[in-house]
Amino acid sequence: MTHETLLIVAGLEKHFTLHLHGAKRLPVVENVGFTLHAGECVVLGGPSGAGKSSILKMVYGNYLTNGGSVLIRHKGEMIELTDASPRAVLEVRRETLGYVSQFLRVIPRVSALDIVAEPARSAGLTMEAARARAASLLARLNLPERLWGLPPATFSGGEQQRVNIARGFAGEHAVMILDEPTASLDATNRAAVVKLIEEKKAQGCGFLGIFHDEDVRSLVADRIVDVTGFKPSVQGEAA
């Protein structure tokens, strides 16, 4: 294994300006810095409200950053994401950077199998190959086959989350962001997710995640970055 650097986060800063509430400024984090290498899982630790999810969203690009840098290895080069064009960000998401959110965003009428197959399709696989990959992931996550052809809107929370995880892994990205992927899963399925993560790590994939579940965290984490260290020096003025 090469242990090359996949992600370098430096000096990252985030605050919200709440224009509907008198333009109140809400600092979230500042001076966030860490590095992620191939084959490694870095877990963000700290109490809720400390800004863990915000950091993940800044790395993925659905939160704007107010300062700092996110460099990601994409097609062999380190490129800056914080000021990249929407098009460039979409390319990185298609080919390099995957994301498993806390909840599945259900698309009306689209079957579980096709929701999972979509990132593989976007990455260039044929429909057949993408569905085969999707089927194998859903099987590994123990989603009953009779559900594969159905839209997940009526699935249980745990079933939806397994669809969501399968979708996240179907893109075969080199860098994966996991936002509490195992929160609503039972022990068997948590173990299945741990196994998926371990396999991908062995292939050189890097993970950046939040895991509240102690057991899962101790199994997958190589390093824990405590985000309380990124607490803003100046707190927002009281409302």
Add this chain to the structure above:
Amino acid sequence: MNTPTTPLLKASGLCKFYGNRAACRDISFELEPGEVLAIVGESGSGKSTLLNLLSGRLAPDSGRVDYALAPGQMRDLATMSEAERRLLARTDWGFVHQDAREGLRMNVSAGGNIGERLMGIGNRHFGNIRETAQVWLSRVEIDPARVDERPTAFSGGMRQRLQIARNLVTNPRLVFMDEPTGGLDVSVQARLLDMIRALVAEMGLAVVLVTHDLAVARLLSQRILVMKQGEVIESGLTDRVLDDPQAPYTQLLVSSVLAA
């Protein structure tokens, strides 16, 4: 990275005034092949005017719209002859209206509605045209046996799907959509959205989509322009604009949506 791509459509400094009121003020952006761009804002924000300027249905007071007739060969819409523009509008472009009655010929059969653009580009074989029309009816989930019925006999959702078939039959590269799901029942909307989503992906269509529905924008588009009083006040990746809106007006729009 930085794979060089040439824009399909380019708007530069577009302005349109109605009296003293700016319906569109200094709007510039580029659209790439296969890209879906949503224009969101309240009614009266200028989004439909912008759509009409982009599609050559309305002339700007200043600024220009360039379209790539072939890769890298940009042409200013204003310098095209009326005949050139009309040809573009019925081959390479589509326009889906909110009210299907504006986009369909209501007294012509479903097959005739789909076949019209084919005839416009020189197809004369009636059997082939009819066959293509039936294929397109099934692609938009309308029973091909209804090919001879007029849209007056169709429900609102079916009319909208017929309008989409009518526009896509010539394999356009760019489709303008003005509130395509507006005025439809929610269940009918979901079906239409899913169909639009699938067709756009399959055909690699570029779309400029005007909608006031942020959920529609999130489902279909990669990029968003937020308009207020004729100006683009915020733009960017769709999930960035909706998850972390910056402008006061965008924050108001996003926070006003009721989660079901």
